[in-house]
Amino acid sequence: MAITVVGSVAFDSIETPAGRRERCLGGAATYFSLAASYFTDVRVIAVVGEDFGPRQLAVFNARGIDTQGIERAAGKSFFWEGSYLENLNEAKTHATELNVFGAFEPKIPEAYRDSEFLFLANIDPVLQRRVREAMPNARLVAGDTMNYWIKDHRAALLEVLKGLDILLINDTETKMLAGNNNLVQAARAVLAMGPRMLVVKHGEYGATAFHGASKDGVAAKTFRAPALPLEEVVDPTGAGDSFAGGFFGYIASQSKITPATFRHAMFYGSVMGSFAVERFGTERLQQLSREEIDHRFGLFRELTHLD
Amino acid sequence: MAITVVGSVAFDSIETPAGRRERCLGGAATYFSLAASYFTDVRVIAVVGEDFGPRQLAVFNARGIDTQGIERAAGKSFFWEGSYLENLNEAKTHATELNVFGAFEPKIPEAYRDSEFLFLANIDPVLQRRVREAMPNARLVAGDTMNYWIKDHRAALLEVLKGLDILLINDTETKMLAGNNNLVQAARAVLAMGPRMLVVKHGEYGATAFHGASKDGVAAKTFRAPALPLEEVVDPTGAGDSFAGGFFGYIASQSKITPATFRHAMFYGSVMGSFAVERFGTERLQQLSREEIDHRFGLFRELTHLD
Numbered sequence: 097m098a099i100t101v102v103g104s105v106a107f108d109s110i111e112t113p114a115g116r117r118e119r120c121l122g123g124a125a126t127y128f129s130l131a132a133s134y135f136t137d138v139r140v141i142a143v144v145g146e147d148f149g150p151r152q153l154a155v156f157n158a159r160g161i162d163t164q165g166i167e168r169a170a171g172k173s174f175f176w177e178g179s180y181l182e183n184l185n186e187a188k189t190h191a192t193e194l195n196v197f198g199a200f201e202p203k204i205p206e207a208y209r210d211s212e213f214l215f216l217a218n219i220d221p222v223l224q225r226r227v228r229e230a231m232p233n234a235r236l237v238a239g240d241t242m243n244y245w246i247k248d249h250r251a252a253l254l255e256v257l258k259g260l261d262i263l264l265i266n267d268t269e270t271k272m273l274a275g276n277n278n279l280v281q282a283a284r285a286v287l288a289m290g291p292r293m294l295v296v297k298h299g300e301y302g303a304t305a306f307h308g309a310s311k312d313g314v315a316a317k318t319f320r321a322p323a324l325p326l327e328e329v330v331d332p333t334g335a336g337d338s339f340a341g342g343f344f345g346y347i348a349s350q351s352k353i354t355p356a357t358f359r360h361a362m363f364y365g366s367v368m369g370s371f372a373v374e375r376f377g378t379e380r381l382q383q384l385s386r387e388e389i390d391h392r393f394g395l396f397r398e399l400t401h402l403d
Numbered sequence: 404m405a406i407t408v409v410g411s412v413a414f415d416s417i418e419t420p421a422g423r424r425e426r427c428l429g430g431a432a433t434y435f436s437l438a439a440s441y442f443t444d445v446r447v448i449a450v451v452g453e454d455f456g457p458r459q460l461a462v463f464n465a466r467g468i469d470t471q472g473i474e475r476a477a478g479k480s481f482f483w484e485g486s487y488l489e490n491l492n493e494a495k496t497h498a499t500e501l502n503v504f505g506a507f508e509p510k511i512p513e514a515y516r517d518s519e520f521l522f523l524a525n526i527d528p529v530l531q532r533r534v535r536e537a538m539p540n541a542r543l544v545a546g547d548t549m550n551y552w553i554k555d556h557r558a559a560l561l562e563v564l565k566g567l568d569i570l571l572i573n574d575t576e577t578k579m580l581a582g583n584n585n586l587v588q589a590a591r592a593v594l595a596m597g598p599r600m601l602v603v604k605h606g607e608y609g610a611t612a613f614h615g616a617s618k619d620g621v622a623a624k625t626f627r628a629p630a631l632p633l634e635e636v637v638d639p640t641g642a643g644d645s646f647a648g649g650f651f652g653y654i655a656s657q658s659k660i661t662p663a664t665f666r667h668a669m670f671y672g673s674v675m676g677s678f679a680v681e682r683f684g685t686e687r688l689q690q691l692s693r694e695e696i697d698h699r700f701g702l703f704r705e706l707t708h709l710d
Binding site for chain 2: 184277279280281283298300301304306318319320325326327328329356359397399400401402403
């Protein structure tokens, strides 16, 4: 089934211990779409500037991603510059230029309206909510957010959470959102805000899915997917969005959604995150095969299973 | 088969967000022994002072631990005072009094010499090596160390590593020992120093076992056990030593050691670590049942396995 994703399509300048890249294709919706495209049909809603040309569009089209929802506006595309020189787990932001993204008004193409799966990538919660309301047929809605919205746009964010089935955020964001430094207690508090499932991304340590109530001091229904121990992380940018794309893409590709579907989705999320960081930007996500993906899924199974 | 462990038996004063305890029984060999005692026979080599009385000894004896190797010397026992008020993952040390431990000369009781399993807990590598050489019949030797020995006693530590089958240390120690900030590359460098297996403890994120060479940029033989997401960590002291006790205790209890043995041992290590932090000091480790341990093992399986 098709996923519609709304979020940023951008240019990133990135410096890591492995080198530097100027203005490579980036943005949460880009990473998400590419990762999800190996599992199901993907439709993107975003805005780009006049600097976004046929070469960038071709990256989406080569993966069969529907780009009619990518609006072209006068001005420049969203631009981010960051580095990971001291710590591969945390980007240091040098520049953020919203450009055309600052006045983004998501427009949903008629052909997208039957999408049963909706992903609200990290954007202003007011826009996330507007898209959610314009897509009443979506039967599974997942989303992301970040510290900025948690801190300064809490009321709008809480409205979004009420309409979410699955929230995917990291450890720090979970604790900040809940105002609680114990991850299990924080997860419980976030689940009480609306989402039926919370996926907490731990970076190099993988991710944990929480759902259901706690019991005897132990989170009742949890599932943890590891990250793959890699010899070299070239560029961590987009790892979390790629996780989300693999996770939600796999779910949308299944005819029946069972508890086992979510466990497999956690592994596919980790698989796509592990590929994303192997090259700069979206390079690796552009050229995968389903065989490589399933081979790596097997490595994750070996990494975690007793027998 | 019996394990002999050499290490500290101490008194700890501990403050955590859950409260404070004065001079409770602690020390690496204590946590290790108690955790391992649920799986196999354990024999301890340590030194204590005149403040170590029948009440402390009874904690070991109640678990059937052989204490004839615990030497009583004139003076006071090793004492440590620390807190975890800001960060449950890292102790802030307020006081370390070596006392009788400063002149520790491990003496190995004759009855311990047939031990096939030897655990060298975190003590001066010169002493670790001496005990290793005095136990030539040990067929599997595991050990721990810490930043202080890695930094200032490197030559002596490297001699110990040559004689180790399994080294259990944390992320920071692994990277410091290897002089490399990528965990997989660091693990490979540490394995080249001697140990056939490296178990890296990640605190709240579990632990990863590395052995064998890397392939295609992915660590070839790795296995990751998660930690259990807990509603409340009362006292993290001794979690790593309890992990080691569960890990090595399980291995020593098996008649045949296969790759699956190590994977199960990683889970039992995490299980014992998860119990240790539920109460102050060794309280929880004193009163477990094998049923509780195996029930929790099942939770770890659910937490990680796809089907």
